[in-house]
Amino acid sequence: MKKKLGLTSKIFIGIFIGIIFGLIIKGMPSGTLKDDLLLNGILKVLGTGFISSIKMLVVPLVFVSLVCGSSSMGDIKKLSRIGGKTLFFYLITTAIAISLALLVGILINPGAGLDMSGLITSKPTIGESQSLTDIILAMIPSNPVQALASGEMLQIIVFSLLLGTSMSMIGEKADPVRKFFESANEICMKMVSLIMLLAPYGIFALIANTFATTGFEAIFSLIKYMFAVLLALALQVLIVYSGMIKIFTRLSLKPFFKKFANVAAITFSTASSNAALPVTIETMEDLGVDNSVASFTLPLGATINMDGTAIMQGVACIFIAQLYGIDLTIGSFLTIILTATLASVGTAGVPGVGMITLSMVLTSVGLPLEGIGLIMGVDRLLDMARTTVNVMGDCACTLVVSNSEGELDKSMYYGKKEGELVAINA
Incomplete structure (x- = not known):
């Protein structure tokens, strides 16, 4: 029997065929076949229908997943110091990650030079710049039902977490x-x-429509987008995680990265934080972390700590805004940081959900969701990298928290006996 193609393979095939089909359409003369039947007919139905399907799930998925994630933390009173430190670490690193992503996006300008404003099917609704006070007050829903109905994402997040x-x-x-x-x-x-x-067919249509309109220019912008995401992910690892481990534990980084390679093999191949969880816990225990800490911080991190995903969302917001010629205000940047940080709570650690939460972040600042079709073409490759960063953030937090609580066996961390450890520390 022939082995069936997986979803990822089908998506890549859809991308390849979409590029070729789009370039063929671009060379066709304007007329009924090109404009009415293909661009505004078949491709529009497939592409716009797929985007509408994603939009349909944003509110219910975010609401339900956030309620489940925040309600599964256990007895709040028992979280005590470990719970407080863990939650603080996760939220701070996610906020840093999204801020870093926005900075990298602004410096690289991945969407500059490619004008896709003519492909917008709905008018963007970027509001006027708001003060931080107004943004915080706007997060509190006066009517949760109305917030759900109108898709006010920050209000939905706050209500979900409270519930x-x-x-x-x-x-x-x-x-x-x-x-x-x-x-x-x-x-x-x-x-x-x-x-x-439906993704292979929807992405085929969106990619075909993009290349039929813009040609090869879209490829260069996608390469810049991928580079920006990977650069921001690398900076998060090399500066944020490495810096925190060195500052708060004074430990050498070599044993951590050496042992984490086992986890990375799982996260990179599965693109799933949850799938790697058993190996992650075992690896951190091998590094000397007590099970009482690892069994709490790591499952919690797989639920609420999505730094890599937040980085993708930050760069994607800059990319899509530039594609469609939309200027983001300071208030928009603050909203992106708040939304992406809070959205990380309860996000399922499975492949593909990052696109749904990206839809939520884009909606919160009024950016067109059509840009997701272009991003999804390369998202599988980036998903593997950002999932690895997500889990590395969980492990870094676990190491820092366990060390602060005196629950870290440093001799196990270095793989040395006590006498050898004294020599190392000396």
């Missing part, structure tokens, strides 16, 4: 509601997987 945290504090009394949301989350994830089956 999930309250469920966690109540404990067993909230079990019926918790089970409902867990079932709803499974349903939402299944809907995502079903819609992703």
Whole structure:
């Protein structure tokens, strides 16, 4: 029997055929066949239909997944010092990651020189610059139902976190509601997987439409976008994670990166934080982290710590804004940072969900979702890299927290006996 093609292979085939088909259409003379039947007919139905399917899932998926993620943290009172340190570390590193991504995006300008403003199907709604006070106040929903209906993403995030945290504090009394949301989350994830089956066809149409309009210019912009994301991911690892480990633990980085290679092999091949979780826990215990710390910080990180995904979202926002000639305000940048940071809480650690949360971030600042079609063409490659960074952030946090709590066996970390460890520290 022939081995069936996986979704990733189908997407790459769709990209390749879409590029060729788009360039063929670009060379065709204007007329009924090109404009009405192909561009505004078949390709529009497939491409716009796929984008609309993604839009359809944004609000329910974010709402349900955030409630599940925040309600599964356990008894808030028992989080104590370890819980507080872990949550603080994860939120701070995610905020740094998205800020770093915006800075890299602004410096590299991945979407500059490619004008796709004529492909926008809906008018963008970038608002006037708001003060930080106004942004914070706008995050509090006066009517949660209205926020859900109108897709006010920051308000939905705040309400979801409040609801999930309250469920966690109540404990067993909230079990019926918790089970409902867990079932709803499974349903939402299944809907995502079903819609992703349409991805090869939707991406084919979007890529074909892009190349039929812009030609080879789109390839150079995509290369710049990929370079910007990979550069920001590398800076997050080399500066943020490495710096925090050195500053807060005074440990050598070599044992950490050497042992993490085992985890990276899993994360890079599966693009899933959850799939790598058993290996991640085992690796951190081999590095001397006590199980009581690793078994708490790592599963929590797989749920709420998505630095790599936040970096992709930051660069993507700059990329898409430049593609469509839209100027982002200071208020827009602050909204992106807040939305991407808060959206990392509850995001499922499985492949493909980053595109759904990107839709949410784009929606929060009124950027057109059509740009996602171009990004999805190369997202699988970037997904593997950013998932590896996501998990490395979990491990760095675990190392820092365990060391601060005196739960790190440094002799195991260096793979040395106690006597040899004294010599190393000396």
